[in-house]
Each structure stands twice: as structure tokens, then as C-alpha cells.
Amino acid sequence: MADKLCALRTFHPARGGEASGVAPGAGDQSFSRTRLLVRRATPFAAVAAIFAIQALADARPVLAFPLYLTVVLLVSLQQNRVESIAVAVVAATALLIVPLASAGQTSDLAPAVLLAAVILGVAIAMSALGRHARDAAAETQHRLDELAASERRLRATVESTGVGLGLTDLEGRWLQANEQLTAILGRSRDAIAGTTLVEGVSERDRTALTEALSLLRSGDVARWDADVSQLRPDGTEVPVALFITKLPNTATGEPLLLVQSRDTSVSQRVDALRDCAAAVRQVILTSAGLDQGVPQVLGALCAYLAWDAAEFWGVDPDRQVLRVRHSWNASGAVVDGFLHLGRRLAVASESGLVGRVWKSGVLAADADLEHSADFDRVESARSAGLRSAVAFPVVDGGEVVGVVELVSERSRIPKDDEVMMMATAGVEIGSFIRRSDTAQALRRSEADHRAIFERSPIGIARIGAGGDLVEANPALLGMLEHDQETMREIAWPELLHAYDQAASRQHKAPFLAGITDGSSVQVRAATGAGNWLWLQLTATPIPDSSGRPEHVLLMIEDVTAVRETSDKLAESLDAQREANANLEKLDRTKSEFLSIVSHEFRTALTGIQGFSELIRDGGLETDEVRAYGGYIFNDADRVNRLIGDMLDLDRMESGRMTMRSAEVDINDVLTEAVSRAAPSASNVEFKADLDPRLPIVAGDRDRLIQVVSNLVNNAVKYSPEGGTVTITSRAEGRFALVSVTDNGIGIPAEEIGHVFERFRRVRSGAAQSIPGTGLGLTIVKQIVEMHGGKIWVESAVGHGSSFHFTIPLAPEGAESLQLRHA
Amino acid sequence: MPEANAGGTAVGQGSTAGTFIVLVADDNEVAQRLCKRVLEKAGYGVLIAADGLQAVDIALGQRPAMILMDVAMPGIDGLEAMRRIKEQVPTMPIVIASAHSMASDRERFLAAGADNVLSKPFRLADLIAIVAKLASAR
Numbered sequence: 001m002a003d004k005l006c007a008l009r010t011f012h013p014a015r016g017g018e019a020s021g022v023a024p025g026a027g028d029q030s031f032s033r034t035r036l037l038v039r040r041a042t043p044f045a046a047v048a049a050i051f052a053i054q055a056l057a058d059a060r061p062v063l064a065f066p067l068y069l070t071v072v073l074l075v076s077l078q079q080n081r082v083e084s085i086a087v088a089v090v091a092a093t094a095l096l097i098v099p100l101a102s103a104g105q106t107s108d109l110a111p112a113v114l115l116a117a118v119i120l121g122v123a124i125a126m127s128a129l130g131r132h133a134r135d136a137a138a139e140t141q142h143r144l145d146e147l148a149a150s151e152r153r154l155r156a157t158v159e160s161t162g163v164g165l166g167l168t169d170l171e172g173r174w175l176q177a178n179e180q181l182t183a184i185l186g187r188s189r190d191a192i193a194g195t196t197l198v199e200g201v202s203e204r205d206r207t208a209l210t211e212a213l214s215l216l217r218s219g220d221v222a223r224w225d226a227d228v229s230q231l232r233p234d235g236t237e238v239p240v241a242l243f244i245t246k247l248p249n250t251a252t253g254e255p256l257l258l259v260q261s262r263d264t265s266v267s268q269r270v271d272a273l274r275d276c277a278a279a280v281r282q283v284i285l286t287s288a289g290l291d292q293g294v295p296q297v298l299g300a301l302c303a304y305l306a307w308d309a310a311e312f313w314g315v316d317p318d319r320q321v322l323r324v325r326h327s328w329n330a331s332g333a334v335v336d337g338f339l340h341l342g343r344r345l346a347v348a349s350e351s352g353l354v355g356r357v358w359k360s361g362v363l364a365a366d367a368d369l370e371h372s373a374d375f376d377r378v379e380s381a382r383s384a385g386l387r388s389a390v391a392f393p394v395v396d397g398g399e400v401v402g403v404v405e406l407v408s409e410r411s412r413i414p415k416d417d418e419v420m421m422m423a424t425a426g427v428e429i430g431s432f433i434r435r436s437d438t439a440q441a442l443r444r445s446e447a448d449h450r451a452i453f454e455r456s457p458i459g460i461a462r463i464g465a466g467g468d469l470v471e472a473n474p475a476l477l478g479m480l481e482h483d484q485e486t487m488r489e490i491a492w493p494e495l496l497h498a499y500d501q502a503a504s505r506q507h508k509a510p511f512l513a514g515i516t517d518g519s520s521v522q523v524r525a526a527t528g529a530g531n532w533l534w535l536q537l538t539a540t541p542i543p544d545s546s547g548r549p550e551h552v553l554l555m556i557e558d559v560t561a562v563r564e565t566s567d568k569l570a571e572s573l574d575a576q577r578e579a580n581a582n583l584e585k586l587d588r589t590k591s592e593f594l595s596i597v598s599h600e601f602r603t604a605l606t607g608i609q610g611f612s613e614l615i616r617d618g619g620l621e622t623d624e625v626r627a628y629g630g631y632i633f634n635d636a637d638r639v640n641r642l643i644g645d646m647l648d649l650d651r652m653e654s655g656r657m658t659m660r661s662a663e664v665d666i667n668d669v670l671t672e673a674v675s676r677a678a679p680s681a682s683n684v685e686f687k688a689d690l691d692p693r694l695p696i697v698a699g700d701r702d703r704l705i706q707v708v709s710n711l712v713n714n715a716v717k718y719s720p721e722g723g724t725v726t727i728t729s730r731a732e733g734r735f736a737l738v739s740v741t742d743n744g745i746g747i748p749a750e751e752i753g754h755v756f757e758r759f760r761r762v763r764s765g766a767a768q769s770i771p772g773t774g775l776g777l778t779i780v781k782q783i784v785e786m787h788g789g790k791i792w793v794e795s796a797v798g799h800g801s802s803f804h805f806t807i808p809l810a811p812e813g814a815e816s817l818q819l820r821h822a
Numbered sequence: 823m824p825e826a827n828a829g830g831t832a833v834g835q836g837s838t839a840g841t842f843i844v845l846v847a848d849d850n851e852v853a854q855r856l857c858k859r860v861l862e863k864a865g866y867g868v869l870i871a872a873d874g875l876q877a878v879d880i881a882l883g884q885r886p887a888m889i890l891m892d893v894a895m896p897g898i899d900g901l902e903a904m905r906r907i908k909e910q911v912p913t914m915p916i917v918i919a920s921a922h923s924m925a926s927d928r929e930r931f932l933a934a935g936a937d938n939v940l941s942k943p944f945r946l947a948d949l950i951a952i953v954a955k956l957a958s959a960r
Contacts, residue, residue: 602921602942607852609943631852
């Protein structure tokens with residue numbers, strides 16, 4: 001290598017030309033034809049000139065011989081054999097011409113022939129020598145040619161390599177440099193001469209490089225490499241990988257430094273692009289939202305791609321304009337004014353750089369903002385020292401949803417790989433925006449639903465597909481007086497059971513069978529505190545993405561108040577209905593009462609009116625008048641009794657009747673009653689079985705007589721001719737028990753429960769003929785009960801009836817009274 | 823208490839020439855006596871029935887010229903007795919004499935087939951007029 005580089009120096013004398021070891025012109029293939037002819041003709045011309053001088057001087061050939069010999073020798077040395085011999089022949093001929101022409105002067109011919117022979121011999125000998133010499137020269141030339149070709153190849157290699165190569169002395173002064181190195185250094189080859197390696201790098205790298213040269217000089221290291229920044233005369237810097245090797249110089253013996261310098265700006269940009277893409281992706285993947293993520297993306301673009309500021313322009317959906325949504329300042333306060341202006345702008349489609357990008361959907365760059373045709377913030381950009389801008393679309397699903405604008409203080413046009421990277425970033429940001437929008441919409445929706453769930457006055461429960469309670473809202477917990485856990489463990493299973501029961505009653509599907517009609521059921525449920533509520537349950541199944549019910553939302557309303565109101569309404573309606581029925585019954589009873597009473601009155605009045613009319617009209621016998629008067633009297637008396645009964649009952653039932661309470665001998669009462677009844681009861685026989693030791697009772701004697709008389713009269717009325725009415729009395733515990741028994745027609749079983757009701761006279765069969773008010777037994781029962789006793793009846797149709805009643809004994813009444821038998 | 827005169831006092835047969843026989847069916851003795859006294863004095867023959875079944879028996883057996891029928895009677899009531907009699911002898915004139923004397927009762931009785939209705943208590947002249955009217959129609 002060293003040898004070749006030494007050779008390289010011969011071709012490219014950077015420091016001026018150096019002597020070549022090869023004869024000038026030899027092997028030079030660029031001789032002109034003219035020059036060749038001149039060269040070839042020159043010896044002949046010389047011979048001719050010598051001959052002319054010899055002839056003119058009429059000199060002797062021997063005098064011209066040295067001249068001829070000189071020409072032939074020169075030609076032999078320089079020309080090929082044929083030319084040498086040809087010149088020798090011509091010279092010999094010239095020597096021979098004069099002697100031959102003088103013909104007789106043989107003395108001159110012989111020496112001339114000798115001289116000619118010498119010349120020919122010399123020429124032949126010389127041509128042989130010259131051929132040998134030419135062969136050697138040709139060999140040398142061939143080697144040189146090969147070396148030159150090799151050097152050309154090497155040079156081409158050196159020149160065409162991407163690596164800058166150069167040689168310096170041990171002080172770092174440039175001796176040689178290839179094209180790449182000059183490009184890297186940013187200087188012409190001439191300008192490089194005299195400069196040093198150290199002064200060509202940035203100031204921050206100079207110390208290290210100086211130290212490295214020192215080490216190389218001292219031989220402590222043989223090679224050194226580092227990444228440094230090459231400083232160009234125009235002030236720009238180029239990142240390079242520097243590799244320095246110490247070489248021995250075979251030509252001079254002084255060591256040299258071989259410097260390799262590789263421009264790493266391309267690979268660094270590729271790395272930056274790759275890192276930028278990764279950073280953008282990282283931001284998008286980890287960012288919580290647009291407000292956080294987009295500025296970080298802008299920051300990454302600025303940092304990795306070395307832009308000074310960035311803005312994200314979002315499409316305003318309402319106004320159809322672009323507005324700055326986010327910006328990033330990587331350069332400092334000087335750019336603030338520019339960014340501030342951008343935030344106030346609304347950019348229409350196709351307007352300016354960003355508007356153009358929005359419209360076209362493809363990246364656009366402007367490397368000279370100062371002289372831009374359409375950049376909309378020229379003044380502001382100038383103030384901020386910004387010289388170039390690039391804008392690329394943010395795309396989502398083929399639609400431009402925004403534009404990212406990057407600005408730089410340098411004039412730059414993004415390279416293809418940068419363009420590609422930005423396009424990719426635009427798509428990623430676009431999908432990020434959509435995801436964020438979707439996520440935000442979801443969060444908003446979730447927040448809405450959460451608020452509804454939490455704040456709803458209606459109880460809401462989320463039920464899992466398995467029927468488990470997932471969550472109950474506060475309203476539900478408050479309503480049912482449970483906490484979340486007891487709600488889940490206790491209240492919900494009961495509620496589910498109640499739901500299914502209620503649904504079953506309404507022929508609806510059970511809860512977990514899936515409810516689709518959204519209808520409600522009402523159930524009764526106990527709260528945690530034990531209060532009973534009416535709950536209206538409305539279930540809504542929520543399907544998952546495949547349409548299967550994923551869970552069920554259950555709305556629960558406390559309808560207790562409504563239910564209770566309606567229940568009360570129903571109750572009061574029932575009560576009203578019952579009251580109405582009672583009123584109707586009472587009405588019917590009253591109508592019936594009136595009908596019976598008026599019938600009884602009119603029946604009685606028929607006799608009274610008819611017979612009194614007869615008497616009035618006169619013409620009667622005395623006996624007739626007396627008899628008719630008796631009828632009239634009886635019927636009038638009956639009417640009077642009816643009226644009395646009615647008034648008595650009315651007084652008793654309204655509580656206006658007062659009882660006198662005195663010591664009463666029941667046996668006495670019985671005797672009195674029978675004695676009153678007997679005169680008009682000739683058809684029956686009375687029997688009395690009275691307990692003589694029966695204690696006295698406390699009561700109203702007249703009322704008790706009324707009771708017994710009524711029973712006795714009834715017994716008589718319903719007794720057949722010759723029947724027997726039996727009256728007994730005895731003590732029964734703390735009561736006096738009285739029975740009045742007949743062997744009359746009896747009371748049918750279906751009537752026996754009603755005999756004490758007013759106007760419930762036994763109407764069927766033979767009893768129909770028995771007159772009465774229908775109030776007698778009712779009055780009897782009232783009087784007995786007012787005394788604190790009871791009354792009941794035993795009867796069989798055709799065998800007679802037995803009425804029993806009790807009257808409490810008087811507290812002090814241990815004394816027995818003698819029965820005064822009638 | 824019903825007296826032993828059930829069966830009444832027949833003054834000739836209803837179909838015998840000259841005498842217009844009235845059957846008085848009433849469980850009330852006073853009413854029986856009053857009607858008997860008034861109608862006999864007016865020249866009619868009187869039969870007495872004390873309940874519904876007696877009324878049917880006498881009406882079908884003795885064929886009075888007409889019947890003065892009470893309603894509220896033991897056994898079968900006057901309306902049922904009237905139905906049975908009319909079933910056998912549709913042309914038998916029957917006058918319902920009842921103390922059920924509301925307007926609705928009158929309608930009820932006529933609807934049940936009564937030829938006339940006499941409300942109790944009645945004026946003697948009204949009784950005689952009703953009977954006389956039927957007698958003259960015959």
C-alpha cells in the first residue's frame with residue numbers, strides 16, 4: 001500500500017511536480033504523424049546536407065566521413081534497424097558518389113569504399129545494439145504501463161470509495177486527499193493544502209485530536225479512531241467517523257498518517273428517523289390522551305429530526321377550517337411569537353402551506369419562507385429566524401383530520417426517507433386521534449351512565465348473566481335499607497325469588513329466562529329494617545356484542561305509597577260496597593217491615609172498620625152490636641201491641657231503654673205470665689216444673705214477664721189443639737235457667753238460626769197462619785241479653801220447640817223463695 | 823186458635839138457581855165474619871175457607887159463583903190457591919182481598935190472574951159492589 005501511495009504521488013503531485021525516472025516522450029503514444037515524419041526524415045536530410053557541403057567544398061570523402069558516421073550512430077541509437085541501415089546506405093552512397101563520379105581517381109575510390117563499408121558496418125552493428133537497447137526499453141515501458149494501469153485502478157478505487165482518504169505528515173498537515181475527503185472537508189484540493197487535520201474539526205473535538213496526533217507521533221499508538229464533527233468553512237458541521245493510521249513512508253523514510261474520514265450524517269439521519277418513529281409510536285402507545293400525547297409526538301419529531309418547532313393543526317368540524325390544537329417549541333423564546341400567531345389563525349383549505357397539505361393530503365415543504373409564494377406567516381417566521389417549513393397530513397381512514405407543521409431555522413428540504421417517515425407518523429397520529437376520540441367518547445358515555453346510576457332516584461341493580469347481583473346503586477340500597485354486601489347476600493336472592501313468583505302469577509318468564517318485553521312486576525319485599533315495601537321491578541337485558549344477554553339492568557321503584565293508596569281505595573270501595581249492600585238490605589228490611597206492619601195494621605183495621613161501619617149504619621141486634629164491639633176491641637188492641645213492640649224494639653236497639661234492676665223471683669214471673677196467657681189459651685194444657693229453691697235474680701220484673709209471656713204465647717200459638725206447654729225453672733251455675741216447651745209444629749232447620757231476627761217469622765207450612773208482628777222474639781232476645789243472659793232454641797219439625805233462656809242470679813240472692821203455685 | 827168452623831156455612835150450591843154463592847177464603851176470623859155478615863145480608867150465599875188448601879178444595883168441589891181470596895194465609899197462600907183453581911176452572915171469578923194494599927201489590931195480583939182486587943180495609947159498599955158486578959155479569 002505504501003508503495004502504491006508513493007506511486008500515487010507521482011501522478012498527483014499535490015505539492016508540485018516531481019522528477020520522473022522515465023525518459024520524456026518514451027512510450028508516449030501521442031506523437032503526431034508529422035512529428036514522426038520529421039523525425040524520420042531528419043537523418044536523411046543531415047546526410048544530404050553533409051553531402052552537399054562535401055560536394056560544394058569538393059572535399060575528400062574522408063573529411064566528410066566523421067560527419068556521416070555521427071549521423072548513422074545517432075540514427076542507430078534512436079531509430080530502428082531498417083532506418084539505421086537505410087541512413088547508412090545513403091551515407092555510404094554519398095561517400096562513394098564523388099569517387100565514382102571522378103572515375104579515374106582510383107586512389108579516392110578505395111578509401112571511399114572502405115569508409116562506406118565502415119559506415120555500413122557501424123550501422124549494422126549499431127542497429128543490432130539499438131535493437132537490444134530498444135527491447136530493454138520496451139520491457140521497461142511495458143512494466144511502467146502495467147504500473148500505470150494499476151495506479152489508475154487504485155486511483156479509481158480511492159476516488160470512487162465513499163470514504164474520504166488523505167495523508168498528512170505527523171503534525172497533521174494535509175499532504176494528499178481524495179475527492180470524498182475534499183467533499184467532507186468542504187474545501188477544494190488547493191484550499192486543503194496548508195491546512196491541518198486539527199483545524200478542520202469542530203472546536204470541541206480539537207483537543208482530543210491534538211492529543212491523538214501526539215500519541216501517534218510518539219508511537220504510543222499506531223492507530224486512532226473517533227466520531228468527530230467536521231467543521232466546514234461555511235460553518236456547517238458534518239458528523240464523521242475518523243480513522244487514523246501511522247504509515248512508514250518508503251520513499252522518504254519519514255512516517256505519514258493515513259486519514260480515513262467517513263461522513264456519518266446519512267446513517268445518523270437514518271438512525272434518527274428510526275428512533276423518531278419509535279419515539280412517536282411509544283408516545284402513541286403509552287399516552288393517556290390527545291392533550292398529553294400530541295405535544296409529545298411533536299416534541300419527538302423536533303428532537304429526532306432536528307426541527308425547531310412544531311404545530312398540530314386540527315380540522316375544525318363545524319367551521320371547516322384548520323386550527324392549531326397543539327404546538328411544541330424546541331428552540332426557545334424566539335419561536336414563541338411565531339407559534340402564538342399560529343394559534344390565532346383559522347386556515348381554510350388550500351390556503352398556505354398547511355391548507356395546501358390539508359387539501360392535497362400529501363406532504364409539502366417550503367425551503368425558503370422568506371420568498372415563499374403562499375406561506376401565511378412570513379413576517380412572523382422572519383422575526384423568529386425561521387427559514388423553512390414542512391407540513392404533512394394526519395390521516396385517518398383516508399381522510400385528512402389534521403396537519404403537522406415543522407419549522408426550522410435552517411433551509412432544509414426533507415429527504416425521501418424523512419418524507420416516508422413523516423407520512424407514516426401522520427397515519428399513526430391519525431389513528432391515535434381516532435382512538436383517543438373514541439376512548440374519550442366512551443369515557444364520557446361511561447361517566448354519564450355512572451352519574452345516572454349513582455344519582456338516579458330509582459333503584460338500579462346490575463345483575464350478571466348468572467343471576468348474581470353485580471352492583472346496586474345508592475338509591476336501591478337506601479330504599480331497601482341494606483349495604484352492598486347484605487343487599488347481595490340477603491335481599492337480592494329474596495327479591496329474585498319474589499320476582500319469579502310474581503312473574504309466574506302473571507304468566508311471564510322467570511327473571512333469568514330473559515325478559516324482552518320490558519314489562520314490570522310488582523312484589524312485596526322487606527327492607528333491612530323490616531319495613532314492608534311494594535316494589536315495581538322492570539328488567540332490561542343488556543346484550544353483549546354477539547347479542548347474548550351479558551347482564552340485566554333491573555329498575556326498582558318503591559310503589560308502596562301508590563299500592564297502599566290503591567289498596568286503601570279498594571278497601572274503601574269494598575267497605576262502600578258492603579255498606580251499600582247493608583243499606584240495600586236495610587232498605588229491603590225496612591220495606592219488608594213496612595209491608596208487614598201495614599199488612600198487620602190493615603188486617604186489624606179491616607175488622608175495626610168493617611164492624612164499626614155496620615154498627616154505624618144501624619139496624620143490628622143488641623147481641624150483634626156487642627159481638628162486633630168485641631171484635632173491634634181485639635183488633636184495636638192488637639194494633640196497639642204492634643205499635644208497642646215496634647217502639648220497644650226501637651228503644652232497645654237505640655240503647656234508650658232503661659232496665660230497672662231489682663230482686664226478682666223468676667218462679668213468680670213464670671206464674672204471672674202463665675196466668676195472663678191462660679184465659680185466651682183454652683186449647684192447650686199448661687204444665688209447670690219450677691225449682692222451689694231457685695235463688696232470686698237481679699232484673700226488671702215487668703220485662704221478664706214480657707219475655708216469658710211472649711214465649712208462652714208463641715208456644716200456645718204454634719201448639720195444636722190439646723197440646724201441652726211446659727214451663728220449667730232451675731238454677732244452672734250462677735244463672736237461673738228457664739225453658740218453655742211445646743209439642744207444636746216445630747221450626748224447620750233452615751229457619752232455626754233466624755228466629756230471633758226481626759221480621760223473620762216462620763212463614764212456611766202451618767206457621768204461616770200464625771199472626772204476629774215478627775218482633776216478639778227479637779224483643780225477647782234483647783231483654784235477656786240486657787240482663788246478661790242468653791237465649792236459645794231447640795226444635796224439630798212436628799215435635800215441637802223448646803226455648804231456653806238464662807238470667808244471672810242476684811249476687812246476694814242465696815235465699816230461696818217458696819213457689820206460689822197458681 | 824183457628825176455630826172449628828172451617829168448612830164454613832154453605833147456603834145452597836153455587837150452581838143452584840137463584841142464589842149467587844161467594845167463597846170467602848181468609849184465615850182471619852174477624853174478616854170471615856164481617857164478609858159473611860155483609861154478603862148474606864146482601865142476599866148472597868157464603869162459603870168460608872180458612873186457608874189456601876181449603877179454598878182450593880171448596881172451590882173445585884162446590885163451585886161457588888166467585889171467590890173472595892185473602893193472600894196471606896197458612897199452607898198455600900191465596901195466589902197459589904188461585905193458580906190451582908184457575909188451572910182447573912179458568913172461568914172462576916176470583917177477587918183478591920188483601921191487606922197487602924200497595925200499588926205494586928195490586929199489579930202483582932192482577933198479573934197473577936185475579937179478576938179484581940179489593941184492598942183491606944175496605945168499605946162495605948165496595949165489597950158489595952164488586953160482588954154485585956160479578957153477579958150481574960153472570
